[in-house]
Amino acid sequence: MKYSKFNFEITFRAPSSKARLGKLSTPHGVVETPAFIFCATKAAIKGATPEEMWREKTQIILSNTYHLMLQPGAELVAKMGGLHKFMGWNGPMLTDSGGFQIFSLGHGSVAEEVKGRRQSTRPKSLLTITEEGATFKSYLDGKTHILSPEKSIQVQRDLGADLIVVLDECTPFHVDKSYTEKSMHMSHRWAERSLKEFQRGDTGVQALYGITQGGVYPDLRRISADFVNNQPFFGHAVGGSLGADKAQMAEVVQMAMEPLDPSRPVHLLGIGGISDIFYGVTQGIDTFDCVHPTRLARHGGALTPPSVWEQLEENPKGREHMNLRNARFRDDPRPIDETCGCHTCQTLSRGYLHHLLKSGELLAMNALTTHNVHFMNRLLASIRKAIDTGSLREEKIKWIV
Amino acid sequence: MKYSKFNFEITFRAPSSKARLGKLSTPHGVVETPAFIFCATKAAIKGATPEEMWREKTQIILSNTYHLMLQPGAELVAKMGGLHKFMGWNGPMLTDSGGFQIFSLGHGSVAEEVKGRRQSTRPKSLLTITEEGATFKSYLDGKTHILSPEKSIQVQRDLGADLIVVLDECTPFHVDKSYTEKSMHMSHRWAERSLKEFQRGDTGVQALYGITQGGVYPDLRRISADFVNNQPFFGHAVGGSLGADKAQMAEVVQMAMEPLDPSRPVHLLGIGGISDIFYGVTQGIDTFDCVHPTRLARHGGALTPPSVWEQLEENPKGREHMNLRNARFRDDPRPIDETCGCHTCQTLSRGYLHHLLKSGELLAMNALTTHNVHFMNRLLASIRKAIDTGSLREEKIKWIV
Numbered sequence: 160m161k162y163s164k165f166n167f168e169i170t171f172r173a174p175s176s177k178a179r180l181g182k183l184s185t186p187h188g189v190v191e192t193p194a195f196i197f198c199a200t201k202a203a204i205k206g207a208t209p210e211e212m213w214r215e216k217t218q219i220i221l222s223n224t225y226h227l228m229l230q231p232g233a234e235l236v237a238k239m240g241g242l243h244k245f246m247g248w249n250g251p252m253l254t255d256s257g258g259f260q261i262f263s264l265g266h267g268s269v270a271e272e273v274k275g276r277r278q279s280t281r282p283k284s285l286l287t288i289t290e291e292g293a294t295f296k297s298y299l300d301g302k303t304h305i306l307s308p309e310k311s312i313q314v315q316r317d318l319g320a321d322l323i324v325v326l327d328e329c330t331p332f333h334v335d336k337s338y339t340e341k342s343m344h345m346s347h348r349w350a351e352r353s354l355k356e357f358q359r360g361d362t363g364v365q366a367l368y369g370i371t372q373g374g375v376y377p378d379l380r381r382i383s384a385d386f387v388n389n390q391p392f393f394g395h396a397v398g399g400s401l402g403a404d405k406a407q408m409a410e411v412v413q414m415a416m417e418p419l420d421p422s423r424p425v426h427l428l429g430i431g432g433i434s435d436i437f438y439g440v441t442q443g444i445d446t447f448d449c450v451h452p453t454r455l456a457r458h459g460g461a462l463t464p465p466s467v468w469e470q471l472e473e474n475p476k477g478r479e480h481m482n483l484r485n486a487r488f489r490d491d492p493r494p495i496d497e498t499c500g501c502h503t504c505q506t507l508s509r510g511y512l513h514h515l516l517k518s519g520e521l522l523a524m525n526a527l528t529t530h531n532v533h534f535m536n537r538l539l540a541s542i543r544k545a546i547d548t549g550s551l552r553e554e555k556i557k558w559i560v
Numbered sequence: 561m562k563y564s565k566f567n568f569e570i571t572f573r574a575p576s577s578k579a580r581l582g583k584l585s586t587p588h589g590v591v592e593t594p595a596f597i598f599c600a601t602k603a604a605i606k607g608a609t610p611e612e613m614w615r616e617k618t619q620i621i622l623s624n625t626y627h628l629m630l631q632p633g634a635e636l637v638a639k640m641g642g643l644h645k646f647m648g649w650n651g652p653m654l655t656d657s658g659g660f661q662i663f664s665l666g667h668g669s670v671a672e673e674v675k676g677r678r679q680s681t682r683p684k685s686l687l688t689i690t691e692e693g694a695t696f697k698s699y700l701d702g703k704t705h706i707l708s709p710e711k712s713i714q715v716q717r718d719l720g721a722d723l724i725v726v727l728d729e730c731t732p733f734h735v736d737k738s739y740t741e742k743s744m745h746m747s748h749r750w751a752e753r754s755l756k757e758f759q760r761g762d763t764g765v766q767a768l769y770g771i772t773q774g775g776v777y778p779d780l781r782r783i784s785a786d787f788v789n790n791q792p793f794f795g796h797a798v799g800g801s802l803g804a805d806k807a808q809m810a811e812v813v814q815m816a817m818e819p820l821d822p823s824r825p826v827h828l829l830g831i832g833g834i835s836d837i838f839y840g841v842t843q844g845i846d847t848f849d850c851v852h853p854t855r856l857a858r859h860g861g862a863l864t865p866p867s868v869w870e871q872l873e874e875n876p877k878g879r880e881h882m883n884l885r886n887a888r889f890r891d892d893p894r895p896i897d898e899t900c901g902c903h904t905c906q907t908l909s910r911g912y913l914h915h916l917l918k919s920g921e922l923l924a925m926n927a928l929t930t931h932n933v934h935f936m937n938r939l940l941a942s943i944r945k946a947i948d949t950g951s952l953r954e955e956k957i958k959w960i961v
Contacts (some may be wrong), residue, residue, distance in 0.1 A: 174612075194791075201915075201919045201921060202912075203916055203919070203921040203922075203923040204923070205921065205922055206922055207881075207924065208926060209907075210903075226919075227715065228917070230918060230919055231890065231911075231918070235890070235891055235911070235915075238891060238893075239891070239893055239909060239911050240893070245907055245909070245911075245912050245914075245915075246908075246912060247907040288751040401662050465738065488641070489632065489636070490636055492638060492639075492640055492641070502611075506610075506648040507647075507648055508640060508646070510636070510640050510646075511603075511640065511647060512630075513631040513632075514602075514603065514631065514636075514646075515604055517631060517632070518602045518604070518627075518631055519920065520602060520604040520606065521604075521606055521607055521925060522604040522605070522606075522609065523927075524922060525609060525922075525926075
């Protein structure tokens, strides 16, 4: 397991934080880090084509193992030549382990906890968790499936993304330290089984990420970091509970990152708020993912920097997107953001986007999705430049009101 | 009214039919005819961006006056710089008069009659038709509006398409000759009022089409053709009842075309089936429009030539599209049509499109819409070439099983 077709080169380390610049090389191209990973959940970005993702300077996307193993099935994707060929995306790709959806459908998600949304009205589809793996019911037809560490690797091998992730138990909310510790050790054993299955089938075209556990407990975070550091993972993801709110998340990310091997790339799972990204990079996080930019677009929201809000509002505090459904934009001939280089801002007005939303036209989703994709890629490019020039603090106030 | 920014040059006349090749020049570019006009009903093609329409070789699109006068309103479109700028389409455009929707909501449509669908469950929104114009209720909020010939021209002037059309009464089904004749004369008076309003505001950037009436009656068709031939229209559209079925439509199109001034471009309103297009061009029709190609795509249907069906079915008779939802395509690695040069057929498989449809992904609509747009443009390009080489009959059997 030499990951000879992969490389993570750290090209610059900030002198006053753990922020760094890197080049993450995969068989499908190089990702300049820090980078944002967009969610193509079911092997398609909702609202944008692969060509539009490239045009708006996307480096890497991910798909979800949970959804794809149920529809169309991993074997079918393998038969069709793997995810890249299947969906026509020739750049770097990541798949997750499938665990997040299974456990979040059972317990509610880590992201929901961090964001203060703890209630879920969805039926619980997680049936049991044992040493063997997780048993769950398909969201499509109610059939029972088992996801074991080995099965997750097999499915991800069939899917064929460049970067793949071990199965872990996403620990439920508000469990005590004893549960967290036991869960961590089981996730470590699952990681060892994942590695073994990965090595068994390794042909050099995929690289495996381990996940660091330990919840909100510093001593457990250290034990888990020691564990993953000593396993032959290509990269790490920060997993386990990140706490009850944004303040605690910052603390937990710091304690999780502190003991991690700094030579490996680190992914922060499911987190992609603008301030979270600024914080994460100072802790050494290299990649982020979140459905927010593309989901927001489908609801009529366009991400905008403070410069836009300063023109629109007396008190722009806390604004980060405009709802184009708002009647104030009805006859507004300006683009969403005059400083944005995306295709939507180059060609379409707020007034037209408002009309498309009022009329229920599909084009509204496409125009806003590609804008939000460009926004995130522009944000991360600005962050990379600011790390290079030592101006991350100054850069942050250009993006957060 | 010299239409000095417009021109219709007939570059070739077929020796054995009325088929001809032309160049229809507008301030936004030249349309090679015969051509298909795609429907961007509410100032957006459903399922494709303007860039994708160009990429798939679209020459001209249309928008509907009825929809746009209600949302966002013609004055707003004018304030935003007109339709071309509003929607980011820099090619030739046509708008209809708005009458078709008003009358078809009142009576049921001509196309439905031809296609044998005469029942409508929609509430009748047409209130009255008088010499002044038509009074109707908005489909959005139930408010009462009046569409007069003058108002239609004013609205179309605000919208700013290159080619615009006079308001006519779309005569209801199965009326007697006396009603048809009275209606024709009223439509002629409306056409004169339309011309007067057009001349009053003419700045040279729009060209006006008249509509020939007369239903299924040869003598009325001749009277109506004489009328429009003697008015300073740039082009003509074939209007009025086209009969009760496809066979009668062919007869009526022939009798309508026979006496029309052959130097002007002729549009056949709302008709765009493959066999109808082959027939229409032999009668001298220059442009066609229909929602079918883009609507079919949104329901999972891809237009395909007989060569595709000959591979799939023992008896391919009558097939013209494949429903990608069909389970037979689940693991089919082939493109929709190996002979098609569209972006979808170059990059995506039937299996992937089936997966997108099963998963409810927006991308399915985009991939199938752009394919169907390319198909229609490729069909019309083949027809133009076949007119040039005198092989229209041979060409037809490549497109219709």
